Amino acid sequence: MINIADVARHAGVSTATVSRALSGGHHVSPATRLRVEASAAHLGYVVSSNASSLASGRMKNIGVVVPFLNHWFFASVVEGAQQALQRHGYDLTLYNLTGGLEARRSVFEHFLLRQRVDAVIAVSLELTENEVARLHALNKPLVGVGGPLAGVRTLTVDDLAVARLATEHLIALGHTRIAHIGGDKAFDLDFNLPTNRRFGYEAALVAAGIEARRDDFRPADFTTAGGYQAAKQLLGRPHERPTAIFAASDEMAIGSILAARDLGLVVPGDVSVIGVDDHELATFFGLSTVAQFPQRQGEKAVEVLMEELRPHPESRTGLNINMPFELIVRGSTARPAV
């Protein structure tokens, strides 16, 4: 493998000059730079990132920690982050916490510590104090995506507003009996997203002078199957049937649509359904939803980090950065039958 000395020799300069010419090109005459670049290209030289990192302290590598990957939202965030990083010449090292407690510990106590990353992006993770402490001890920038982390710069959608937007959409259509499928308690330990969405839903109802009935809420596990079950219960009560359902995720919303069909109900004729996410299947099911843009969230996380990694970080925005969301009306919501 050819190294910087080879290039230096070939171009008739010192390794110092090669290094400078190839990185930014400051303090090097244009002529020399061109010559060096030509030599490098000719020899097919690529810097050894290890040597470079060791000498400079910059890793050109970002660690991304996700609770699981096998899920549309997380994969999208990672994908967005990956693309943005690539544009900046950074690598992305992926840490997945699916492997259980042992795996989780090793990530925080071992992998993240070996000086391999310049910064860390934590996606929808509730970290223990110990874990946050360890990350801070690294003295490296850390940004979270979704799921507010105590004391950590976090990108997040305003879940309350999202829920309110969805619910208001249903109210505006004329619905007065609106059910909600949200997270169950177990989920709430990890994010408080479900609770926030529920509050937003209730707030919208109250604002419209509608009573939030306790039995119009059903917890579920954010899966299609969970949403299906919950919707079956909600819609299975002939005279008590709500005319609309706001599900806290598209997957649960899709489950609700399928449940409605199985009960012989027509969507949106008999019941309107709205979700949150703009999942890839939302279009197929004609699902109205409040889109959040996970790819863009990943990209934005990278931008924030790049800013912090710059020698003199300027525009340090506040701790919490609000991400955009948007109501997308498709065919699954309509005015209630008269």
Place this chain on the structure above:
Amino acid sequence: MINIADVARHAGVSTATVSRALSGGHHVSPATRLRVEASAAHLGYVVSSNASSLASGRMKNIGVVVPFLNHWFFASVVEGAQQALQRHGYDLTLYNLTGGLEARRSVFEHFLLRQRVDAVIAVSLELTENEVARLHALNKPLVGVGGPLAGVRTLTVDDLAVARLATEHLIALGHTRIAHIGGDKAFDLDFNLPTNRRFGYEAALVAAGIEARRDDFRPADFTTAGGYQAAKQLLGRPHERPTAIFAASDEMAIGSILAARDLGLVVPGDVSVIGVDDHELATFFGLSTVAQFPQRQGEKAVEVLMEELRPHPESRTGLNINMPFELIVRGSTARPAV
């Protein structure tokens, strides 16, 4: 940040001994090793992977290249690989090719070359000759998962056998009019998986003495929506209607089930449906399928690499490694109506 010299001082030995004690512990007396380990733990020492890599030439890092991440199969493979790597103390650096041609080029011409990975896993990727050449020029182990790469060690399920198994299941139930939804031409440029599955399907029919009717095949794009469209066409011909559909992916199979329902047909009463994958939604839809185990494929890829990275690779298996698959019968297939 504390380094090896600090540990050496604290333990009263040389850095050489610390290094040896902490990596394997060969050639170090048990007593010394214990002392060193205690010092390291006490000081909270973690090796600098850059320095280590630079000195040893081992990166403890594997590059994984995927065409996109936002898809159940790929995410699962990556997840499996990640967990396996973590057990071996390796990092996983993710390269995503979604970003278009420019991004793709930069991955192969820049990122993968900077001496950061010990080996590369290419998931379901059709690589150009140039790209394969570049990877081989790295002189690093390379293994593919799915999608045979010319001259590259590849893990793959026997797509022909998978398709035959699915089709035979339908035949065994008594179906004689079996349609197939497979990949379209565009897809076939990237994998030849679709074609192989189609061949397997036809082979099974022929073996059972059933004619493979040209118009019982419909190409689709491996999405739920695509499967839906294709199935609508197949099932929309009243007197020509097949009694069973074999879809080359679960997503298309699910689309088929939804299409059948929309046409007022009952699954499996009027039409049986079987897919391939064992997608996470397969259970929910009661979909019979031929499971392939993407996580296991990711794990296996890692095992193969670890073997190749060992000083003296032994059991070098053949170029192609067959991965297991398994028929899973759920409710979507049954004998045809009489």
Place this chain on the structure above:
DNA sequence: TCAGACACTGCAAGCGATTGCAGAATGATT
């Protein structure tokens, strides 16, 4: 008792870059 084998341990030379410092060359200013 002594030589040879063996098990530990330390010395020091890398690994391949980056970068502060200083010298050389060039250009500008008076």
Place this chain on the structure above:
DNA sequence: AATCATTCTGCAATCGCTTGCAGTGTCTGA
């Protein structure tokens, strides 16, 4: 023409660890 500022470039130290080689000490067998 002399001086000073500026721009380029090279020297050499440094980043933190690994590992071949050699030295020391201990153990075994004759």
